Amino acid sequence: MLGPDTTWYVAVAAVLFGIGTTGVILRRSPLIVLLSLEIMLNASNLALVGFSRHFATVDGQVFAISVMAVAAAEVCVGLGLIVAFTRRKMELDVDTLTELRG
Amino acid sequence: MGNFLVWVIWIAAALACISTGVAVISFTNPFYSALALIGNLASLAVLFLLASAEFVAAAQILVYAGAVMVMFLFVIAYLGGRADAPWAGGPRWLQLGAFIVGAALLMEVIVALATKAGGDLSDGEELSRSFGSPAEIGRLFLTDHLLAFEITSIVLLVAAVGGVVLGMKSSAEDNA
Amino acid sequence: MIAGAWLCLLAPLAGALLITLAGTHISRSAAAWISTGSVFVGFAGAAVAFLQVAGENVDDREHLSTAYTWLGVPGFKVAMQILVDPVSLTMMLIITGVGGLIVWYSMGYMKGEDEERRYFAYMAFFVFAMLMLVMGGNLLLLLVGWGLVGLASYLLIGFYHDRPEAVAAAKKAFIMNAIGDATMALGFFLLIAKTGSLDFSTVFAAASDGSLSSSTANLVALGLLGGAIAKSAQLPLHTWLPDAMEGPTPVSALIHAATMVTAGVYLIVRTHAIFEAAPNVQHLSAIIGGVTIIVAGVIALVQWDIKRVIAYSTMSQIGYMFLAAGIGAYGYAMFHLMTHAFFKALLFLSAGIIIHHLAGEQDIRRMGGLRKVMPFTHAAFLVGALALAGIPPLSGFWSKDGIISSALAEGGALGYTLVVIGLVGALLTGAYTFRLYYLVFHGEPSELVLEHSGGHGSGHSYGQEDAQSHDGHGHAEGPLSMLIPVGVLTVLAAIGGLVVIPGVWEPFLTWIDGVAEPLVTPTVAQEYATSAVAVALAAAGIWLARRAFAAGRELVADGAVRTTLEHKLYFDELYDTVFSRPAQVIANRLRTDIEEPIVQGSLGEIGAGVSDAAVGTARLQTGLLRSYALVIAASVAVLVVVFLAAR
Numbered sequence: 024m025l026g027p028d029t030t031w032y033v034a035v036a037a038v039l040f041g042i043g044t045t046g047v048i049l050r051r052s053p054l055i056v057l058l059s060l061e062i063m064l065n066a067s068n069l070a071l072v073g074f075s076r077h078f079a080t081v082d083g084q085v086f087a088i089s090v091m092a093v094a095a096a097e098v099c100v101g102l103g104l105i106v107a108f109t110r111r112k113m114e115l116d117v118d119t120l121t122e123l124r125g
Numbered sequence: 126m127g128n129f130l131v132w133v134i135w136i137a138a139a140l141a142c143i144s145t146g147v148a149v150i151s152f153t154n155p156f157y158s159a160l161a162l163i164g165n166l167a168s169l170a171v172l173f174l175l176a177s178a179e180f181v182a183a184a185q186i187l188v189y190a191g192a193v194m195v196m197f198l199f200v201i202a203y204l205g206g207r208a209d210a211p212w213a214g215g216p217r218w219l220q221l222g223a224f225i226v227g228a229a230l231l232m233e234v235i236v237a238l239a240t241k242a243g244g245d246l247s248d249g250e251e252l253s254r255s256f257g258s259p260a261e262i263g264r265l266f267l268t269d270h271l272l273a274f275e276i277t278s279i280v281l282l283v284a285a286v287g288g289v290v291l292g293m294k295s296s297a298e299d300n301a
Numbered sequence: 302m303i304a305g306a307w308l309c310l311l312a313p314l315a316g317a318l319l320i321t322l323a324g325t326h327i328s329r330s331a332a333a334w335i336s337t338g339s340v341f342v343g344f345a346g347a348a349v350a351f352l353q354v355a356g357e358n359v360d361d362r363e364h365l366s367t368a369y370t371w372l373g374v375p376g377f378k379v380a381m382q383i384l385v386d387p388v389s390l391t392m393m394l395i396i397t398g399v400g401g402l403i404v405w406y407s408m409g410y411m412k413g414e415d416e417e418r419r420y421f422a423y424m425a426f427f428v429f430a431m432l433m434l435v436m437g438g439n440l441l442l443l444l445v446g447w448g449l450v451g452l453a454s455y456l457l458i459g460f461y462h463d464r465p466e467a468v469a470a471a472k473k474a475f476i477m478n479a480i481g482d483a484t485m486a487l488g489f490f491l492l493i494a495k496t497g498s499l500d501f502s503t504v505f506a507a508a509s510d511g512s513l514s515s516s517t518a519n520l521v522a523l524g525l526l527g528g529a530i531a532k533s534a535q536l537p538l539h540t541w542l543p544d545a546m547e548g549p550t551p552v553s554a555l556i557h558a559a560t561m562v563t564a565g566v567y568l569i570v571r572t573h574a575i576f577e578a579a580p581n582v583q584h585l586s587a588i589i590g591g592v593t594i595i596v597a598g599v600i601a602l603v604q605w606d607i608k609r610v611i612a613y614s615t616m617s618q619i620g621y622m623f624l625a626a627g628i629g630a631y632g633y634a635m636f637h638l639m640t641h642a643f644f645k646a647l648l649f650l651s652a653g654i655i656i657h658h659l660a661g662e663q664d665i666r667r668m669g670g671l672r673k674v675m676p677f678t679h680a681a682f683l684v685g686a687l688a689l690a691g692i693p694p695l696s697g698f699w700s701k702d703g704i705i706s707s708a709l710a711e712g713g714a715l716g717y718t719l720v721v722i723g724l725v726g727a728l729l730t731g732a733y734t735f736r737l738y739y740l741v742f743h744g745e746p747s748e749l750v751l752e753h754s755g756g757h758g759s760g761h762s763y764g765q766e767d768a769q770s771h772d773g774h775g776h777a778e779g780p781l782s783m784l785i786p787v788g789v790l791t792v793l794a795a796i797g798g799l800v801v802i803p804g805v806w807e808p809f810l811t812w813i814d815g816v817a818e819p820l821v822t823p824t825v826a827q828e829y830a831t832s833a834v835a836v837a838l839a840a841a842g843i844w845l846a847r848r849a850f851a852a853g854r855e856l857v858a859d860g861a862v863r864t865t866l867e868h869k870l871y872f873d874e875l876y877d878t879v880f881s882r883p884a885q886v887i888a889n890r891l892r893t894d895i896e897e898p899i900v901q902g903s904l905g906e907i908g909a910g911v912s913d914a915a916v917g918t919a920r921l922q923t924g925l926l927r928s929y930a931l932v933i934a935a936s937v938a939v940l941v942v943v944f945l946a947a948r
Contacts, residue, residue, distance in 0.1 A: 026131035026175055028239060035139050035172070037234035039146050045227035046150035048931045049220060054155040054201060058162050060209045061193075062146050065169055068181075081260030081261045084181050085270050088262065091184060092277045095193050096284030102200045103291030109204055110294075117926045118215055122925025215927060222931045229938040237945055 032073030039066035051116050053108070057101045064094045135175055141168035159197050166190040178257040303366045306385045308346030309393055310432050312339045317425035318417055329417040333408040334423035340404050340428050344397035351390050359815045362386055363436050372441070376497060382438030388816045391635055392435035392567055395642050396411070399559045400428050402786035405675065406650055407551040409782035410657055414549075419547050419737035420460060427453035431560050435567055440489055440499040443568070447528065450561050451478040457556060458548040468545035469742045477541045481531025488524020493516060505574035515576060522575050522582035529586070533619050535593045540872050542616055543678030546608040550653035553608060558649050559642040566619065567637055569626040573817050577629070584715055587627020591722040593620035596870065598654035598729030602736065602857050603866045606663050607652050614689065615645055619727060621704050624719055629820025632810040636801055637700035639809075643797045644688035644697055647790040651682040654787065655741065655778045659753050670746030675778045679742050681791045686738050688794045690731040690839045696798030698836070700863065701727065703801065706831040707822035708875065720831070727835045731842025732856060739850035803828040 039062055046059030068087045076082025108115055145168065148161035166189050173182035255261055266274045316339025320332045327335070351405065354362055367382040383389075404424050411417055428451050434446025452475075458470030489499060495517050496507045509511050513521070529535075534542035534557075545557050556562070569576060569586060576583040594617050601613035618641050625634035655671060655678060656663055672679045688695035691702065705723035708716050778784065800809040804825035823831075849856045857863045921932075 025128050026135050030242075031135075032172070032176065033238055034235065035142060036227075037231050038143055040234070041227040041231035042143070042146040042150060043231055044934050045223045048223035048226065048934065049151060051215070051927075052155055054159055054197075055150065055202075058149050058155075058158050058197070060140065060148060061162060061190050062165065062293045065166065065189075069169060069172060071180055072173055072176050072178045076252070076256075077250070079252055079256070081256070082270070083215050084257060085262055085265045087178070087181050088184060088266075089295075090262065091181075091188055091278050092231070094282050095188060096207055098193050099284045100291065102196060103288045106200060106203070107660050109289050111146075111201055116203070120926055121924030123929075125923060215925060219925070219927055219931060222935070223927075226931060226934045226938060230934070230941075233938060233941045233945075237941070241945070241948075 024074060029073050029077040030051065032076075036070035039069065040062075051118055053101075053105050053115055053117055054119060057098065057105075060101075061094060061098070062076050108119045131175060134171065138168045138171040141165075142172065155201050156198070159194060159201060162197075163190050163194050166194065176257075177252055178255055180259045180262050183275070303349045303364060303385065305346040305349035305353070306364075306366065306383055306393070306436065309343040309350065309397060310429070310436055312342040312346065312384060313397075313425045313428040313432065317422050317429060319426070320425065322447065325418070327418070329412075330408070332418040332421045332606075333404075333411075337401065337404045338423045339425050340401040340678045340808055341399055343428065343432065344394070344401050347390065347393040347397050348606065350385055351394060354387065354390060355812075359811075362815055367438070377493060378442045379439060379499060381442070383436040383442075384438040385436070386816050387812045388567070388570060388635065389435050391440050391639065391813070393432060395430060395639055396431050396435065396494050396560050399642050399646050399744045399790070400424075400431075400555055401928070402789055403551050403555045403559070403646060403650065404428075405552075406653070406786040407549070408781050410551055410653055411549060411782035412780070416460075420457075420549070423453060423456050423460070424551075427457065427556060427561075431564070432508075434564055439501060440492070440504065440572075443571075444482075444485060444489065447532070448482060448732060450556075450564065451475060451482065451532075453870065454478070454545070454561055457552040458545045460548055460552065464547065466544075467547040470541070470547040474541040474545050477538050478531050480538060481528035484527030484531075486523040486524075486526075488521040491521050491524070495790040496945065499785075501571075505572075508574040508578040512577075515579070518575060518578040519582055522572075522579035524576065525568060525572055526582055526586050526589075527569050529623075530589060530672050531565075532568075533562045533565030533623070534616050535565070535589050535620060535623060536596060537872070539593065539597070539616055540869070540876060543609050543612050543869070546606070550608065550649060550656060553612070553652070554646045554649035558645040562615060562619055563622065563638045563642070566622040566626055566634055569623070570631045570634060570813075573626075573629075573631060576626075577820070583627050583629070585627070587624050587715065590623025590625075590627055591719050592626070593617065594722055594726040595729070598726055598733060600866050600869050602729070603693060603731040603855070603863055605666055607655070607665050607737065607741065608649070608663055610665075610733060611645070611648050614648075614734065618645070618689070621701060621726065623723075624723065625704040626705060626718065628708060628711045628719065630704060630822075631817035631819050632813040633700065633703040633707055635813050637704055640688070640696035640700040640798050642693075643790055644794040647681060647685040647787065647794050648689065650783070650790065650873075651678050651685060654783055655679045656671060657779055657783070659749055662749055665740045667747055667749045668741045669744040670742070670750055672742040674746060674750055675786060676864055678778055678787070679788050682742065682793050685794055686734045688798075690843060691727055691732050691835055692839060693832075693836065694799070696794050696796070698832070699798035699801050702828065702832040702835050703803070703823070706803075706828045707819075708823050709827050710823035721818060724831075724835055724838055728838040728842045731839035732846050735843045735846035736850070736856055739846060743850065767896040770927055784917050821904065867937075904948065 043059045043061075043063030043066060046062065047056055050059065068090055071083040071087045071090070073083075074085075075081060105115065113121055115120065142165055145161045145165040149158045149165065152158045152161065166185060170182040170185045170190070173179075173185060305455045318334050319339075320327070320335055320686075323332075346523050352911070354364070363386040365382055365384050367380045369381050370378060371381045372379040394937065404421070407420070407424065411420055414420065427450060429611065430446055432446070434443055434450060437443040439447055455471045455475040458474055461467045473494030492499060492504055495513060496504055498504065508518060518620040531538040542562070546553055560715045561700045576586070597616035598614045598818075601610050604613060617639070622637050625631070655668070655675065658675065658678075659668070659860065662668070672696060684695065693699075705720055708719035708723055710716070711719070728747070742850065801807050810819075843858065855863075855909075857866060882930075923929075
């Protein structure tokens with residue numbers, strides 16, 4: 024096997040996952056939140072591919088393709104929501120959505 | 126020599142990955158964040174290639190970076206100035222908590238790897254030439270993972286319908 | 302005969318239940334008739350049983366009839382059973398007979414009162430409870446009846462529940478009776494521990510054949526005596542009886558003269574086997590009786606309320622009964638119980654007619670000269686007073702002198718002291734009874750009397766009148782329903798003592814002796830000797846009262862003695878200081894130091910704590926999307942650690 028072994032792949036995936044989580048919780052713009060979510064999904068893709076290479080089965084990559092498809096669908100709906108925000112003249116700020124307050 | 130090259134490219138791609146990731150969450154302007162994410166996706170594609178996942182890498186570039194991110198850029202362009210929001214804010218504990226939780230998850234994965242996996246991840250199997258080829262992936266999708274394949278297609282259909290519905294103009298709202 | 306006895310027990314209960322369940326659907330007079338009828342039906346049942354038992358052989362007269370097993374645990378069994386024997390039959394006849402007359406009298410007396418139906422239900426209930434007491438076939442049923450009569454007494458004393466004095470008197474009676482109930486219960490626990498049963502046969506056999514140790518017998522007898530003292534208002538638990546006069550007059554007649562207060566005497570006669578195994582306690586009861594005779598007698602000399610004089614007289618006469626039971630003269634104790642029921646009920650009911658006629662007035666200083674205004678009542682009262690004083694040939698003479706002569710036959714220091722006490726008591730009885738008689742009936746009619754003597758109906762505000770009271774001179778004193786029972790009781794008080802004529806004819810004593818063998822029997826000579834002295838002393842007392850009345854002064858001159866007597870020897874003040882005040886202080890301290898801070902405070906704290914916790918938990922619902930995301934991510938982080946550690 025050439026290059027770094029699986030541990031390195033998973034480490035990079037973990038770092039990306041952490042960065043993505045921080046972004047989701049930290050940022051107030053829904054667009055950036057969506058982007059951070061994408062980072063998290065990609066991190067899991069990387070881990071999947073790394074393990075697939077380790078065990079020499081292609082199932083990991085198949086799973087990664089599915090994840091990619093689902094991520095695309097989710098982005099589609101998420102962006103639709105954001106556009107709906109602007110249609111209703113609402114601010115693009117996640118902190119203004121406080122209906123659940125109680 | 127081959128190994129050395131692989132290592133160099135791998136390190137460079139990994140660094141690019143991480144730095145663009147940090148950049149995504151740091152920029153105020155969502156446009157710059159989206160561009161940074163494209164860079165992230167590209168470096169990930171390089172990593173995929175180095176891991177013998179050729180088809181996944183291609184799909185990553187074509188679908189993710191090509192279609193999804195373009196969609197993102199379209200929406201950001203459409204929103205224009207309205208897309209600007211305060212960088213962060215809100216309660217102190219929230220901001221602090223974000224970093225702490227991110228770091229915690231990271232550490233946990235590292236620790237889990239170190240303690241549980243141990244040295245198991247060092248040696249891998251030998252890979253055949255057609256390891257990550259579309260033929261292999263297609264074969265699995267249509268035999269072992271047929272259900273996943275079908276469900277994924279339904280999810281995509283639902284998302285398309287949802288996108289259309291969300292984008293529809295209802296009669297009441299656009300009179301202003 | 303057994304059927305008759307069960308009928309006697311259950312008829313008043315049925316009457317009480319019927320009135321209670323019918324509520325306001327029946328008229329007031331219907332309730333009165335149901336109550337009176339049920340008690341007289343009980344009397345019929347008792348009479349039938351009596352006639353049958355009287356015809357039996359002396360040795361066969363005890364009948365125990367069991368209905369079912371009430372309480373059955375391994376090692377201890379109590380059945381619902383009634384005992385029909387001469388003693389219980391005597392009590393049954395007195396209770397239902399005199400009780401029936403009194404309930405009938407109440408029909409006229411209580412007419413027009415608010416809540417009449419409640420009164421009649423309570424009266425029937427009381428008769429049932431008293432019958433349960435005397436007919437109970439084991440000590441536990443006796444205790445049940447004991448408690449129920451205490452309850453009935455409380456309900457009836459406090460009948461006028463808007464009056465705070467009545468409510469306080471009811472509470473006082475109940476609490477003092479509860480002391481007696483407690484000592485009795487303790488005695489019973491000891492009996493169960495030592496003999497394993499509360500049946501009469503088992504317990505009395507254990508007592509008489511010596512299998513109870515003397516300390517056990519003493520303790521049990523003391524417990525029983527405590528109950529008897531409380532129920533019969535003897536010293537030191539006597540202070541409730543004068544206050545109990547707050548109840549309606551028929552209640553005073555039935556409960557606090559004729560029946561309930563004599564329950565203590567019945568108890569001692571019934572459990573005489575235990576007392577005979579503890580002779581010291583038995584003599585103690587005689588001494589307590591003797592002391593009460595004197596104390597009650599002197600206090601009666603200074604009372605101004607007509608009912609209270611009669612109440613203290615009751616206390617004193619029951620002292621005679623305790624004296625008799627204490628020296629073992631059970632026959633005479635029961636005999637005096639019977640004659641006392643007659644003449645004391647007569648006195649109370651006549652007093653009731655007077656009170657009713659004078660629109661509720663009970664102070665004898667405002668009465669006077671009623672002899673001409675109410676001749677029938679005057680005659681009845683005079684008969685009762687003479688019987689009480691013990692003038693022959695009326696009933697009280699035969700019974701009271703029998704007791705004093707039994708004391709003489711007892712002999713010894715105890716016997717002779719009791720003889721002296723009994724004779725002094727006779728003197729006092731004559732004095733206070735006839736002081737009352739002269740003040741009420743003789744002299745010039747007072748203003749109050751003149752107001753009310755224009756006829757029973759004019760300006761009368763004490764309830765409605767019976768229509769019959771308006772017609773005819775003979776009925777002007779009150780309605781027929783009140784006059785007839787008084788007439789019957791007058792006859793009984795006059796001739797009721799003739800069932801025991803020493804040396805000639807003593808059927809009553811033989812009747813009782815079969816159950817409770819007397820320890821002393823006076824000779825005929827002793828009987829007549831004491832009779833002569835007692836009658837002479839009673840006559841002397843009457844003469845003293847007459848002289849004092851003629852001179853317009855009181856028998857007890859003003860001064861320290863009179864003040865002490867007017868304060869009833871300061872017993873109430875003593876109990877207040879020793880028991881009531883400390884109890885209140887303790888209760889208040891408990892309230893301020895424990896109840897409010899700890900109990901109430903903790904409840905308040907729990908409420909406030911829950912509320913605070915809720916408010917704090919509600920703060921989780923910030924509404925901020927990002928905080929929810931943070932919580933989810935943090936939970937995942939924690940769960941990862943958990944899963945890693947668990948594996």
